[in-house]
Amino acid sequence: MxxxxxxxxxxxxxxxxxxxxxxxxxxxxxxxxxxxxxxxxxxxxxxxxxxxxxxxxxxxxxxxxxxxxxxxxxxxxxxxxxxxxxxxxxxxxxxxxxxxxxxxxxxxxxxxxxSPVTPDWEGIDLEGVFQINTIPDTNDILSYLNKNIKNVTIVGGGFIGLEMAENFNDIGKNVTIIQRGNQLMTPFDRDMAELIYEEAKKQGIKVKFNESVQRFSGKKVVEKVITNQAEYETDLVLISVGVxxxxxxxxxxxxxxxxxxxxxxxxxxxxxxxxxxxxxxxxxxxxxxxxxxxxxxxxxxxxxxxxxxxxxAGDSAKFHGIVGTSILKFHNLEIGRTGLSEKEAKKLSMDFDSVKITTRPVASYYSNQEELTVKIVYEKPTKRLLGGQIIGNKGVDKRIDVLATALYHHMTTVHLLDLDLSYAPPFNGVWDPIQQAAKRTL
The missing domain is CATH 3.50.50.60 (FAD/NAD(P)-binding domain)
Incomplete structure (x- = not known):
């Protein structure tokens, strides 16, 4: 064969x-x-x-x-x-x-x-304009950083855009994100995305919403990003607007x-x-x-x-599908989602509702330093879980994976309350945050 x-x-x-x-x-x-x-x-x-x-x-x-x-x-x-x-x-x-x-x-x-989407923008071929998809792409960026790079502009506020913003910020660059829409991380509902924006501001990252890049300018090397609203001086551009x-x-x-x-x-x-x-x-x-x-x-x-x-090779194996789970680290935040957002449920004409709470990822008497915001989306008539979004300082991965497993098995918010989840004060409260949210659906 x-x-x-x-x-x-x-x-x-x-x-x-x-x-x-x-x-x-x-x-x-x-x-x-x-x-x-x-x-x-x-x-x-x-x-x-x-x-x-x-x-x-x-x-x-x-x-x-x-x-x-x-x-x-x-x-x-x-x-x-x-x-x-x-x-x-x-x-x-x-x-x-x-x-x-x-x-x-x-x-x-x-x-x-x-492959990364490469828009037809004037000046996209200037030195200092990059995309990141491969190891050679990354080596090119690292090599360019050896120059006197102070201002970095990132076009696109999705997963790669935020990860690159964090890492450029961590090495002392002045980072600006230009986002065509009105929020970062469009797979999330806007109320949850506001938490990401607040973290960006805390870290000194500038975010420009509702601006579309028109072109880049410079003699040989990129010097400015021109949008439909303003011009921004820059030494390096990273384009991350999808694939x-x-x-x-x-x-x-x-x-x-x-x-x-x-x-x-x-x-x-x-x-x-x-x-x-x-x-x-x-x-x-x-x-x-x-x-x-x-x-x-x-x-x-x-x-x-x-x-x-x-x-x-001759077997008969099946791919049983996805539920749309992803997670991201952005400075002090862990950002996770699975299943459907409110936007997606609305687009599918589902009869849904949602619950959002802010709580602690551990027992409140053990530590009050971390917060966790949990949002679950569920079907009104049946209480079937449709999706979840969790943003916080600690323990997001644990909860998102529980929700992903629940979604895979078509569980309801009532089933979430029945789950035997691990508990000790350094790790959890007696009611896990996703169970606290599930209670609000009853």
């Missing part, structure tokens, strides 16, 4: 390793556009402040390891430009030489990931979603025979929305890749 995998990162190599571990003889060729395999993108912002020593530290396995230990034909600098399902052929070019290539497959996995799935090379035979992601079923199969897809280029079934969604995260990429690999 000849396997071809497009993409050498989380989903692609999770799949490749499942095939390697199968009993059948494997012939695996992986086509990677870059030169680095299997690395943790999520760790890259922390190299800016030195929490992670070097960008290369996030590499899980080297190309040589895949080639020599696991006998995978791991190609580098191989960019796929076309897939022809009628002849089961993949075409492309080598990015370092321009040489064309083609490979035949019996089964194909598309795990090509996603697009890398699916331009697939033809009209493939079913594509609203964001150009490949639509897959529970077995990670596309609508084209013998072609699978996984990770940031593929859809994810959302268990609460009960429909396909596009939530590109490393957790999903690894799980989908593992399942795709099992099925490519």
């Amino acid at each position: 000849k396997y071809v995998i497009i993409g050498g990162d989380a989903a692609g190599m999770s799949a490749a390793m499942q095939i390697v571990r199968s009993k059948d003889h494997h012939d695996i060729t992986v086509l990677e556009k870059g030169e680095i395999y299997s690395y943790g993108q999520c760790g890259l912002p922390y190299t800016i402040s030195g929490i992670v020593d070097e960008p290369e530290d996030v590499i899980a396995r080297s190309v040589e390891t895949f080639r020599n230990k696991y006998h995978i034909d791991a190609k580098i600098n191989h960019e796929v430009t076309k897939v022809d399902p009628s002849t089961k052929t993949v075409y492309g070019k080598r990015t370092n030489t321009g040489e064309s290539f083609m490979y035949h497959y019996d089964k194909l996995l598309i795990a090509s990931g996603a 697009n799935p890398n699916t331009k090379f697939v033809g009209e035979e493939f079913e594509i979603g609203e964001k150009n992601e490949l639509i897959v079923n529970d077995y990670m199969q596309t609508n084209v025979p013998d072609v699978y897809a996984a990770g940031d280029c593929a859809s994810q079934y959302h268990r609460i929305k009960q429909q396909n969604d596009y939530v590109p995260l490393g957790t999903h990429a690894n799980k989908q890749g593992m399942i795709a690999g099992q099925n490519l």
